[in-house]
Amino acid sequence: MTTALEKTSANASQAASREEAAALLPPVDVVENAAGITLFADLPGVPKEKLVVEVEGDTLTIAGEVQLDLPAGIESQHAEVSLPRYRRAFTLSKELDREKISAEFNHGVLKLIIPKVAFAQPRKIGIRIE
Amino acid sequence: MFYRSLFPRDLFAELDRLQRSIEQALDLSPSIRGSFRGGFPALNVGTTPQAVEIYAFAPGIDPAKLDVEIEKGVLTIAGERSSSLPTDDEKATVHMAERFAGRFRRVITLPDDVDTQAVSAKYRHGVLHIHVPRKEAAMPRRISIE
Numbered sequence: 001m002t003t004a005l006e007k008t009s010a011n012a013s014q015a016a017s018r019e020e021a022a023a024l025l026p027p028v029d030v031v032e033n034a035a036g037i038t039l040f041a042d043l044p045g046v047p048k049e050k051l052v053v054e055v056e057g058d059t060l061t062i063a064g065e066v067q068l069d070l071p072a073g074i075e076s077q078h079a080e081v082s083l084p085r086y087r088r089a090f091t092l093s094k095e096l097d098r099e100k101i102s103a104e105f106n107h108g109v110l111k112l113i114i115p116k117v118a119f120a121q122p123r124k125i126g127i128r129i130e
Numbered sequence: 131m132f133y134r135s136l137f138p139r140d141l142f143a144e145l146d147r148l149q150r151s152i153e154q155a156l157d158l159s160p161s162i163r164g165s166f167r168g169g170f171p172a173l174n175v176g177t178t179p180q181a182v183e184i185y186a187f188a189p190g191i192d193p194a195k196l197d198v199e200i201e202k203g204v205l206t207i208a209g210e211r212s213s214s215l216p217t218d219d220e221k222a223t224v225h226m227a228e229r230f231a232g233r234f235r236r237v238i239t240l241p242d243d244v245d246t247q248a249v250s251a252k253y254r255h256g257v258l259h260i261h262v263p264r265k266e267a268a269m270p271r272r273i274s275i276e
Contacts, residue, residue, distance in 0.1 A: 025142075027228035027229045027230070028226055028228055028229065029214050029215060029224070029226060029227050029228065029229045030224070030225040030226040031214075031215060031216060031222050031223070031224050031225070032222065032223045032225060033216075033219055033221055033222040033223070034221055037225075040214045040229060042189045042190070042229055042256075043189065043256070044171075044172075044187035044188065044189040044255065044256035044257050045185075045187060045255055045256065045257045046255060046256075047255050067255070068185055068257060068259070069254075069259070070176070070183070071178050071180075071181070071183060072178075073178050073179070074176040074177070074178050074183060075176060075177055075178070076174070076175075076176050077175045077176060077177055078173065078174065078175040079174045079175075080169075080172035080173055080174060080187075081172050081174055081185075081187050106190070107189055107190050107191065107253075107255070107256045108187075108189030108190060108255050108256020108257065109189045109190035109256065111214075
């Protein structure tokens with residue numbers, strides 16, 4: 001009983017740490033053509049080393065932390081960007097090739113190119129003998 | 131053409147619209163320049179005893195095409211952002227188009243005690259940071275007692 005409870009709370013804290021605090025949704029453009037999908041996302045204020053693009057299962061997550069060189073003792077008068085982080089997730093469909101996603105990040109704009117799987121490509125199926 | 135469902139697809143956009151309508155209805159004397167929110171670029175403004183710091187979140191713009199001007203105590207940020215959406219590819223489908231494209235212009239009133247001759251601006255990671263120092267006379271001073 002206790003172990004089960006501990007397990008749930010451990011799972012919950014794990015989930016909480018992955019979900020983290022509230023974040024802004026970056027605006028995106030998503031365009032599809034025969035070759036694949038191109039995604040543009042606006043992440044102003046995020047340096048390259050604070051940008052995270054990851055694919056876990058079918059979920060593509062884009063996250064970034066804003067770093068502004070704020071002078072000491074600054075008092076906010078007006079804030080339209082009210083949180084210092086962005087996060088947004090998308091569900092990928094099976095024809096998209098997760099292994100070949102390429103990314104560019106320039107002046108706060110992320111460009112992701114997600115190609116489609118080449119179905120024509122011969123695939124080798126490994127046979128395991130038990 | 132967008133067919134609206136009984137339950138809105140983009141619930142947060144609908145809530146945002148509702149919130150704006152309520153704000154407009156309740157604010158009997160809004161600023162002459164209207165509601166701040168929702169413009170491009172998004173602006174954050176902060177102050178220190180020495181300066182006013184303005185952060186304009188304008189990603190993906192060539193800094194040479196950004197125009198910052200101060201006239202009569204009003205700071206203007208203007209420029210243009212080109213669209214990333216394809217115009218010539220017939221086989222392309224646009225699934226989402228949320229990013230701003232086109233010409234923009236935003237205006238901020240500056241306080242009276244700033245030195246408009248000493249303004250500096252820099253563009254980094256898609257954020258334009260404008261530093262507007264206060265006049266020497268307006269800065270806090272410690273007065274020694276004899």
